[in-house]
Amino acid sequence: MTNGTTRTERHVAAIDQGTTSSRCIIFDHGGAIVAADQREHQQIFPKPGWVEHDAMELWTTTQAVVAGALAKAGLRADQLSALGITNQRETTVLWDRATGKPVHHAIVWQDTRTAALCADLGGADGQDRFREITGLPLASYFSGPKAAWLLEHVPGLRRRAERGEIAFGTIDSWLIWNLTGGIDGGVHVTDVTNAGRTLLMNLDTLQWDPSILSAMGIPEAMLPEIRPSAEVYGTAVGQLAGVPVASALGDQQAAVFGQTCYGVGEAKNTYGTGSFLLLNTGERPVPSKNGLLTTMGYQLGGERPVYCLEGSIAITGALVQWFRDQLGIIRDAAEIEPLAASVDDNGGAYIVPAFSGLYAPYWRADARGVITGLTRYVTKAHLARAVLEATSWQTREVVDAMYEDSGVRITSLKVDGGMTANGLLMQHQADVLGVPVIRPVVAETTCLGAAYAAGLATGVWQDLDELRAHWKRDSEWTPRMPVEEREREYANWHKAVERSLGWTDDRVATGG
Numbered sequence: 085m086t087n088g089t090t091r092t093e094r095h096v097a098a099i100d101q102g103t104t105s106s107r108c109i110i111f112d113h114g115g116a117i118v119a120a121d122q123r124e125h126q127q128i129f130p131k132p133g134w135v136e137h138d139a140m141e142l143w144t145t146t147q148a149v150v151a152g153a154l155a156k157a158g159l160r161a162d163q164l165s166a167l168g169i170t171n172q173r174e175t176t177v178l179w180d181r182a183t184g185k186p187v188h189h190a191i192v193w194q195d196t197r198t199a200a201l202c203a204d205l206g207g208a209d210g211q212d213r214f215r216e217i218t219g220l221p222l223a224s225y226f227s228g229p230k231a232a233w234l235l236e237h238v239p240g241l242r243r244r245a246e247r248g249e250i251a252f253g254t255i256d257s258w259l260i261w262n263l264t265g266g267i268d269g270g271v272h273v274t275d276v277t278n279a280g281r282t283l284l285m286n287l288d289t290l291q292w293d294p295s296i297l298s299a300m301g302i303p304e305a306m307l308p309e310i311r312p313s314a315e316v317y318g319t320a321v322g323q324l325a326g327v328p329v330a331s332a333l334g335d336q337q338a339a340v341f342g343q344t345c346y347g348v349g350e351a352k353n354t355y356g357t358g359s360f361l362l363l364n365t366g367e368r369p370v371p372s373k374n375g376l377l378t379t380m381g382y383q384l385g386g387e388r389p390v391y392c393l394e395g396s397i398a399i400t401g402a403l404v405q406w407f408r409d410q411l412g413i414i415r416d417a418a419e420i421e422p423l424a425a426s427v428d429d430n431g432g433a434y435i436v437p438a439f440s441g442l443y444a445p446y447w448r449a450d451a452r453g454v455i456t457g458l459t460r461y462v463t464k465a466h467l468a469r470a471v472l473e474a475t476s477w478q479t480r481e482v483v484d485a486m487y488e489d490s491g492v493r494i495t496s497l498k499v500d501g502g503m504t505a506n507g508l509l510m511q512h513q514a515d516v517l518g519v520p521v522i523r524p525v526v527a528e529t530t531c532l533g534a535a536y537a538a539g540l541a542t543g544v545w546q547d548l549d550e551l552r553a554h555w556k557r558d559s560e561w562t563p564r565m566p567v568e569e570r571e572r573e574y575a576n577w578h579k580a581v582e583r584s585l586g587w588t589d590d591r592v593a594t595g596g
Contacts, residue, residue: 094165096539097153097327099146101171101255102335103192108153109529109531110164115542115554117528118159121152128189136189141531142255143262150358151323161324166540167263168331168532170338171255173281176230178241178306179258181251184267190231190239191254198229203409204228205299214296218279219287219369219378227254228283249410251466254278256332257308261328263423264318271318273334274308276389280380285310285368287378290389302443312383313337314537325483332536335530336360340392341382342522342533343498344555346548351486351494352529355501357405358443359397361479363486363494364390370492377447384540393489395444395482399437401503406437407471413464420580421506424468431466432457434580435474444583445485452587456580472509476516477577483517496520501527507561511578515565525556 087120100107107122122550123145128136154161158257174193179186205211211221220226231252235242251263256278261270279285279292284302286293292307295452311317313333320327326518336354340362343352348366351407353359362381369378381390392462408414414423437443438451456468479497487493496519503509504523514521526532540546 085161092543094446095157095163096166096168096535096544097150097164098170098534098538099150099259100534101142101146101169102351103175105173105238106142106147106149107429107531108146109239109535109562110153110157111529111532112157115440115526115532115536116182117526119153119157121149121156122530123152127591131197135195137192139179139186139190139258143259144192144261144293145325145589150428161327161443162519162535164324164327164543166538166542167320167324167330168333168534169259170333171259171278172337173254173278173334173336174225174227174229174230174235175255176227177230177253177255178234178238179251179253179256180244182549184262186242187250188234190249190258191234196224198233199223201229201233209547216285217286217293217296219284219371220281221367221377222283226281226283228284228296228300228302231302231306234440235254235301242303246304250306251308252302252306253308254282255596260317260329262333263320263322263324265321265490268321271306271329271405272278272330272361273317275311275313276383277313277334277337277380278332279310281334283382287380287391290383293411298563312385312387313341314382314384314387314541316533316541328538328542330477330541331534333534333537334396336362336440337380337382337392338530338533338537340364340533341537342529342531343527344552346390346552349484349492349495350498350500351496354529355499355503357400357402359475361395361397361482361486361499362392363490363492365393365490365578366390370490372485372489375447376485376489378480381538382536390420391426393486395485397475397478397482398441398443401435401469401501403435403438403474404503406439407468415467415575418505420468420471421508423465424472425508427463427465427469429466430469430473431462431464432459433462433470433555433574434577435467435470436584437474437578438584442581444482446585451584454580454584455493456583457576472506472514475503475509476513477574479513480516480574494518494519496522498522498524500524510559510561511564512516514561514563516569516570518570519565520563521561523558523559525558
């Protein structure tokens with residue numbers, strides 16, 4: 085038993101280093117939140133399309149929220165059984181192994197400066213050049229091209245990297261290295277879920293792919309060791325001295341784990357500004373022909389890895405913000421539900437929120453937002469309903485693409501994120517998918533997933549069945565819409581999408 089604590093005293097901490105803030109949440113043995121702390125960090129925009137973070141600030145805010153959460157919980161570090169990490173994916177930092185200082189600001193996943201580099205790398209094969217090996221399109225989204233850009237643009241960096249003086253990492257690697265000692269013996273590792281978002285890892289071997297490293301000009305000497313998602317990587321020093329650092333998962337994969345989507349066909353959707361839907365496809369990577377990403381789900385210790393299909397939707401919650409801020413029809417996001425509920429249907433109106441193109445399953449940069457089906461009958465209440473329904477229909481399209489690729493039908497959809505507070509939307513989501521939609525009691529599913537994985541690696545929890553038993557549903561919505569109505573409405577949605585395509589001359593597919 086870790087740290088000599090009794091069963092009822094065991095606590096696990098999770099760090100969630102996200103795009104806009106760092107959080108630390110401490111969970112008890114039942115998976116309930118004991119305490120949490122959160123701090124925002126600076127967003128740096130040096131040029132249009134460029135997005136950076138100060139990696140030292142990320143480390144400083146991480147230390148601060150860990151201290152804050154411990155203080156709120158009234159716990160000492162030696163009362164923690166384990167520490168897990170979940171992080172913004174694809175954000176890339178290179179640092180000097182001797183000084184511990186980053187050689188440049190971290191380049192954030194949203195940053196588009198590598199678009200031209202990716203086009204050059206694609207050559208005649210285009211975006212699909214490395215897809216068979218990595219499951220990913222060649223796009224500025226991913227970490228490998230960001231590292232290649234830094235090697236080209238920071239003077240003398242390539243030579244130092246080839247000599248082994250420079251370390252590459254996504255944010256999980258940067259935090260683990262610092263937590264376990266930094267320049268004084270820090271462990272340089274990453275997990276399969278984060279490595280799988282670099283465009284450098286072979287999905288089958290779970291190792292760095294030599295042919296891609298050569299093509300991108302990335303020295304293997306700078307790369308971390310790829311390890312399972314749940315495993316003790318090392319022991320923390322400093323404020324968390326003695327605590328095992330025992331998990332790392334990219335944020336969307338951590339949500340899969342926290343939602344206990346451990347069986348083939350189990351899926352989760354996170355509703356934020358956009359939405360990320362991941363489907364567990366089991367122990368085999370499923371190639372996508374329908375605009376999805378083939379990605380890692382998780383790997384526990386020495387067990388076989390679990391793979392997922394991932395569908396990214398650009399605009400879901402952001403459409404409600406647009407309805408509020410740009411149109412001024414509502415003053416608060418919560419007002420949309422009663423307004424939409426004041427009518428029985430959308431009045432024939434559909435809104436396709438292709439504000440900057442469409443993501444999965446279309447990947448059409450030439451699409452733009454449209455409102456269709458307008459008549460004098462349509463009111464602001466019908467438009468409010470169309471705003472919510474746009475999220476459901478886009479999710480249905482991703483689910484259909486997943487079935488086309490994998491032959492796996494989802495059995496239910498577990499949901500998290502801010503929009504899940506909207507019961508009308510959740511009911512419509514169940515109606516258009518034809519499966520139950522389930523919201524858990526603990527909404528902080530990314531942190532919970534990192535905690536679960538770390539606790540599994542250290543014996544706090546014994547197996548996946550025990551974690552399933554801890555997971556508790558808060559609400560469930562079951563389908564009520566007749567099948568004929570569902571399919572008629574879906575056909576109308578597709579007609580609306582067709583009218584959004586081809587609005588600009590830019591026919592180049594958006595990144596992955």
